[in-house]
Amino acid sequence: MQNERGSTMLEMLGVLGVLGVLAASVYHLVASALDQYRVSQGLIQITSLQKNISRFYASAGNYKALDDENTVKKLIADNVIPPNMKAGDSAIRHIFGGDVELKNIAYTDEASISSTSFSITFKNLDRRVCVEMAALSWPERDSANLLSITVGTVKYTWPVYVTNGEDAKVLPITQGMAMDVCKTEAEKNTTKLVNITWEFR
Numbered sequence: 001m002q003n004e005r006g007s008t009m010l011e012m013l014g015v016l017g018v019l020g021v022l023a024a025s026v027y028h029l030v031a032s033a034l035d036q037y038r039v040s041q042g043l044i045q046i047t048s049l050q051k052n053i054s055r056f057y058a059s060a061g062n063y064k065a066l067d068d069e070n071t072v073k074k075l076i077a078d079n080v081i082p083p084n085m086k087a088g089d090s091a092i093r094h095i096f097g098g099d100v101e102l103k104n105i106a107y108t109d110e111a112s113i114s115s116t117s118f119s120i121t122f123k124n125l126d127r128r129v130c131v132e133m134a135a136l137s138w139p140e141r142d143s144a145n146l147l148s149i150t151v152g153t154v155k156y157t158w159p160v161y162v163t164n165g166e167d168a169k170v171l172p173i174t175q176g177m178a179m180d181v182c183k184t185e186a187e188k189n190t191t192k193l194v195n196i197t198w199e200f201r
Helices: 004-054 071-077 127-134 175-188
Strands: 102-106 114-125 146-151 155-158 192-199
Touching: 004 114, 004 127, 004 155, 004 192, 071 102, 071 114, 114 127, 127 146, 127 175, 127 192, 146 175, 175 192
Parallel strands: none
Antiparallel strands: 102 114, 114 192, 146 155, 146 192
8 A cells, every 4th residue: 555655656756747847848848939939029029110111211312310319209199109119209219129229320431432321229128139130131232231240349241341451350240259249248348138129221
């Protein structure tokens, strides 16, 4: 009788152990799926914002208006900002909860032609999210007109935009490169958070 009770107890512990392993596996799968969903939503937010801003300022031919302190408020009022990025009437937030910053970038190329581009910055990304967002796939010279990606303080650009003698990091950013740069940049900050900036023309 005592032996039967002992084996039943062992069987019960075995079943509980198996259930614990299964629960941990399910939790990991759900967390991983949620992370991938957020990364895909982050990409959608970037591309939607880029296209909307490009269309909105197409008639102006430049992005100088992005320098105005009331620009975000105007872009929200004019529905240029995707609804899931609005945080009140004068702030933008990305899917990971940090602020989004928009900037006009003016430059002069080798032919002394003045032009502007604009940037979208996702602020305060943790290291894991930084890796996923930095290593997003962007075809070279694609329709999104991506010029560069800056992870923390490290800028990556397409080979075609690298000038002679410039010691530049070159796009695309591989998963391994993203892991290295996100780790290094996170360690520079007390918050361990990293900003990523995408520049578009």
